[in-house]
Amino acid sequence: MTYLVPLPVVMPLLGAALTLLLLGRPRAQRWVSLTVLTATVAVAATLLVRSSMDGPLVVEVGGWVAPLGIVLVADQLAALMLVVSASVTLCVLVYSIGQGMADGSEETPLSVYHPTYLVLTAGVCNAFLSGDLFNLYVGFEILLVASYVLLTLGSTETRIRAGTTYVVVSLLSSVIFLIAIGLVYASTGTLNLAQLVDRLDALPDDLRLLLQGMLLLAFGIKAAVFPLSAWLPDSYPTAPAPVTAVFAGLLTKVGVYAIIRTETLLFPGGRTATLLLVTAVLTMVVGILGAVAQSDIKRLLSFTLISHIGYMLFGVGLTSSLGLSAAIFYVVHHITIQTTLFLAAGLVERRGGSTAMDRLGGLARLSPLLAVLFFVPALNLAGIPPFSGFLGKLGLVQAGIDDGGPLAWILVVGGLLTSLLTLYAVARVWNLAFWRAPHPDMPAGDDAEQAARTDGAVEPDEGTAGQSGAVLPKLMIAPTIALVAFGLALTVVAGPLFELSTDAADDLLRRTPYVDAVFPGGAP
Amino acid sequence: MTPNLTYVIVIGVLVAAGVTLLLERSLTRVLMGVILLGNGANLLLLTGGQAGGPPIVGTTPQEEMSDPLPQAMILTAIVITLGMTAFLLALAYRSWHLNGHDEVQDDVEDRRIMDLAERDEGPGDADAGSGDDDDDDDPTGGNRPVATTADAGRTG
DSSP states (O other): OGGGTTHHHHHHHHHHHHHHHTTTOHHHHHHHHHHHHHHHHHHHHHHHHHHHHHOOEEEEGGGOOTTTSOEEEEOHHHHHHHHHHHHHHHHHHHHHHHHHHHTTTTSSOOTTHHHHHHHHHHHHHHHHHBOBHHHHHHHHHHHHHHHHHHHTGGGOHHHHHHHHHHHHHHHHHHHHHHHHHHHHHHHHSOOBHHHHHHHHHTSOHHHHHHHHHHHHHHHHHHHTOGGGOTHHHHHGGGSOHHHHHHIIIIIHHHHHHHHHHIIIIISTTOTTHHHHHHHHHHHHHHHHHHHHTOOBHHHHHHHHHHHHHHHHHHHHHHOSHHHHHHHHHHHHHHHHHHHHHHHHHHHHHHHHSOOBGGGOOOHHHHOHHHHHHHHHHHHHHHTOTTSHHHHHHHHHHHHHHHHOOHHHHHHHHHHHHHHHHHHHHHHHHIIIIIISOOOTTSOOSOHHHHHHHHHSSSOOOTTTTSTTOSOOOHHHHHHHHHHHHHHHHHHHTHHHHHHHHHHHHHHHHHOHHHHHHHOTTOOO | OOOOHHHHHHHHHHHHHHHHHHTSSBHHHHHHHHHHHHHHHHHHHHHTSOOOBOOOBTTBOGGGBOOHHHHHHHHHHHHHHHHHHHHHHHHHHHHHHHHSSOBOOOOHHHHHHHHHHHHTTOTTOTTGGGOOOOOTTOTTOTHHHHHHHHHHHHTO
16 A cells, blocks of 8 residues: 555646646646646545555655655654644635636636646645754755745736845755755765654754754744744735635645654653744634734634734644644634635635725625624634634643643633634624625625626626626536535544544653654664 | 864854844845855765765775765755755845835734824833834944834835
């Protein structure tokens, strides 16, 4: 079964090459991308099943033996991340196809969109699967370069402005990561994660702390942890809705994944636990206070994204099995929900012509379906009981109380406060955009009237059915519904999912399953 | 293995110069900074491995070979830096095309807050409206940098 392991990286890359060859044939490009991503979801699901039955699956790339060559490792954590991220990218792809077709971009296609999107997927998968620090760097670079292109699509003035900040900050974090890699190699003579386990343990404490700090700094910028998060709300909201959605769901989570991996596998023992917990509470509270102050839905959601990264750090910082397991559960939940919310925001922009809350209103009456599609994930994000957001937060709070230290209690309080303020922030969106009377600037009439107007024999008048033509395309609604349902399904399967994340967390904390899988005869 | 002092000094200078340039407003200078920083990081990678003869079996005895792995990694890093340089150049060119300059502009939020502060005659901003275009070696204290960034932002 190990031949499956490289496929989530190889297939999107090949698909990217193929879509590049098919430039100018949007229909063929769409089918290639859809096929590739569907296959990736299937492979990822198989990997998840196999890795939870037989332990981590390992492939030595090119047949080079482990410490010399590069290994790809699919353990439970990596496979779980793969499944969730592949499903989310597939849904967002369908959404963007729907948006592209509705905007009539068949005549003027942004033909690099599909190849770049697939390269982004390959980079994300490579980062999850990598069993080698340098390969992790390469995975990061692949996804970052693809994200630069996606963020500046169309190269309009606002996107160039936002892209500049994003590119410069990301480049800096990449250089820091590269320097950290240089230092790790100089002090241990290897970059293979499994081999580093023993070699790092043998290093003097101060040197280890330096290496750990460098890696945390690099990943902290990518994960948008509080003092390093200012770039995110500045750059994400300007991109097209599907791009923002996939960035929000995946890119920061790759950073969180890298933090989880290095903190458990390479630097166990929690020497930076205090640092992680303090940044966690600051990220949560400062992030959500930023969200409360926003008047634009996309910017508000960007701030909730930062804020909820704090929950994951909280779980990692506790270094207990329950904390880590809750953090993994929370990552899965948050990837899904944050993406769904950004897709819903894209629909709001389409329906109401804007995402500025002072220019929206009455959407609940005008488009009840859209209201439901926003309302459910919004409550899920805030952590209202039956939803997965509540379960994840419950796990974290329990882990915090079990820990019992004063800092853990501060985090429990901070976490609950953040949850409450998240509810306040999304309730504000709900009140302003959905509940009050429709704004005079908005396209009038409810969904049925709009549909009748476009379906009718009469040509739509010049202005009304332009870019922000108020009918929502089915291909944009369907993937949003699918993701909302996926988010609800996380509640239904929460029991097995929590067991899975607990298994993954236990394996991470024991470290031996990972090392034994890479070096069956013991590390050299 | 002890690292070569020359290397260390060169790396230090490259990184210091790179960071200084990275803090500039002009994207072209930022690009130069990124290149210098990248080269510093590459040299650092190189010092991490053992120095010696070419690592080819038959030409050098095994003990005297240099470590090939850092060189492979540097090659990868150089290729990535090359791609990034091309992209940043394109970005700077496009920015110049659109705005007539390639300066990194202020955060939208920052600009809004500064506009608000100006309108309200907010704290410490009373003389910001009459901000002249002199450099930041002006010793008037805390509010001067705020005013200059506000001006830089508004030119965009």
